[in-house]
Amino acid sequence: MTSGEVRVRLFAGLREEAGWQERSLVHQNGMTATAVWTLLNLGGTTPPATVRVAINHEFAALNTPLANGDEVAFLPPISGG
């Protein structure tokens, strides 16, 4: 990934619904996970309440501003253990 981009990752059911697992977007000032969700046409203007967001491997709020080079992931309901 080059500087000035944001990497987007999807997992499990979200990945299969979208038909892709990873994309890169040009970073824009003030860009948030919600904006990424909308830009990539992942369904509606905001992720469903059951979907969690991680930025650089840490859970984050939907409205956290993204920086150049960030990795944002949309995580469907977790079922581990």
Added chain:
Amino acid sequence: MDVELLAAPFNPLASLAAWQAGLRNGPAAIAAAEAHFIGRVRPVASDGAPLEALEIEHYPGMSERRIAAISQTLAHQHGVAAVLVRHRVGRIKPGEPIVVVAVAADRRGPALRCCQELLETLKHEAPFWKREWVNGCGQWVAGNTPL
């Protein structure tokens, strides 16, 4: 904290034995209590159909980091000496081990409480996703089984 994700079948008793051998040579050697939990894949799917396999997808990098952070936090909160976590990823057959959690502490209370809380927390706070395979068809599992 001794945390590892495994892509192949493993022997939970061998994992525990290796962990215990390591404890004897470290600061946790004085721990007199241990709590162990071994979870295995059920032979039936959520709808009761015979299960062919359980597949576990995870978020590489984040899952290890989350388990280590959860283990560290809970070990501190409960005042325990050592924690072991082994968690399978990939395709797992019914009856095979999926998770091992072990806690060493000075007394049974902290060991048992930390073991249970750690297991429950990683079920909800570490990025794993289960898919049940029945007759060649996969179905993502929404949420966790009851306690």
